[in-house]
Amino acid sequence: MSKKLDSQNLHAIINGLPQQFLDGYNSTDIKIPTDTKKIVFCGMGGSALPANLLKTYISTAKIDFHASIKINRDYVLPKATDKTWCGFFNSYSGNTEEILACLKEAEKRGLKNIVVLAHTGELKKIAAKKKYAFIQIPDAKQPRMAYGFYVGALLKVLVNSKLIKLDEKPFIKDINKAQSVVSSLEMKAQKLAKAAKDKVVLVYTTNKWKYTAMVWKINFNENAKTQSFWNVFPEMNHNEMVGFTHLLTKYKTFIITDPDEHSRNIKRTQIFTKLLGKKLNVQNIEMLKGSALYKLVTTLQLGLWTSYYLALLYKIDPAPVDLVEKFKKLMK
Template identity: 40%
Template structure:
């Protein structure tokens, strides 16, 4: 590790991240809620919202494989100041803010309180924790000290634990423990792979593509590159991008590098589109790196792919001489909003 650049030791945070999966379950073990809901609305911004995006992938997979033990739950993301209409009917409202001080999330929480909607808070403290404690709202208290975008494992597993307690899904403990073990075994190889990919992305604009099913993973890669490496990156999904975005590369206005996140469970035509699109863009001098996910286990597909993205963004930050942890632009904006 280059300690002169990585002053807050994000490398260690990434190395420790697999343990968040079992810890998240443990943190939510005492949360009990009524089970009279068939949808979830997750209010959160930035890194605190990311677990909701991957939760959709996992819950859909659970239901498809075992509909007897797993309910079909609609997961909605609320990334603004007010609750969507769906939050008012048969919905569990989860308010996720790692700092506990995210103004959009707090605004939505106040709306839920006024409407007396079922609610749960997840944070490491701040105003959200204070409001939950004052109003007897169940609260999952997370360990503090890392960036919100680095806490996805805590949030994800805590929500799974809550849903299992409400008997909406099967007990995830065994699957979570196995996923954590496998991630810990893979982490060294993923770090090496991430460092190699980062070199390819240096002085290029990364474009992250995935199938619609795994769109959230491409988005999270993009976000980690933005925040850790402090450089632009973009994402989209197949097959929609073949109907519009790819035409924009008729006249590329910069140096791009394409990352394709692929999974053999993707539709055969989608996999064919990925190959053809890569060939078309190669003729425009856009190089392509293909990341093949583990298709045999959905948790490994999700979290090993995200862990690789962490390493890519981390080492790209070092390539640019940027400390991957602080987000000065975000903090500057917050100060100007107050």
């Protein structure tokens, strides 16, 4: 069934997610000024996720990094952006109108350090014509399927620029370790997908891992073509959970937990499960034990596999996003 429905062979791409991080890391010798203090990363959809995940890794791995990264998902740059900032402009298709608009504005504001990331399209042409630093993104069929490569490449740029220090041996070891558990994660995901079928999927985690929950939610939206929402502890204990007093539909709730999390947050997830576990079909998913990188990569892959198999259960192709393409045509 998977071969018949999976027109773009996303199975193979998901299977190789850990290797993407390493391939991206080994892909570039680009560097930005060592004294860079502020970075703006412009991207939309799947082309914006890498910056969120890069920030997550830097934070959870407690890497010493003193520049700020502002993620921009809009037509205009943040007001404070000036020529002293470094700008990353990312569009897998190379034709995302918001990013092309941001690049034009960056040029007007006189940004001297510009890095372009694309697979093809107008953005790639502009980079070649104006000789901007350029990172070639390989064919991943869909933008959301290339974030491992993006994160690896962005990480290497920071290393090349001496903005962070990274011991490559543990990095490579963790990637290989993550690749070794791909099959077991796939089997686990098949069970999770069955549990999520015909329900609205909620994804919760703690604040430090919030972007993993966001990516899981997006995976369910784009791969399984279904409704999904995310939030974080402890904030959701102060508002969102009250909304489940009167249910309007059936839910499947995944809570991504880190055994190394703050003890009070662990207690919050436990109490939430006790109070609403049956009502919301709560299932706690504990991250695999290991380094921050290992936790990040394996958790992301589990989410991809789960959304992939949920799509197959719905008998739909996980790859295309027809509604997005239709919307783009109407915007022209």
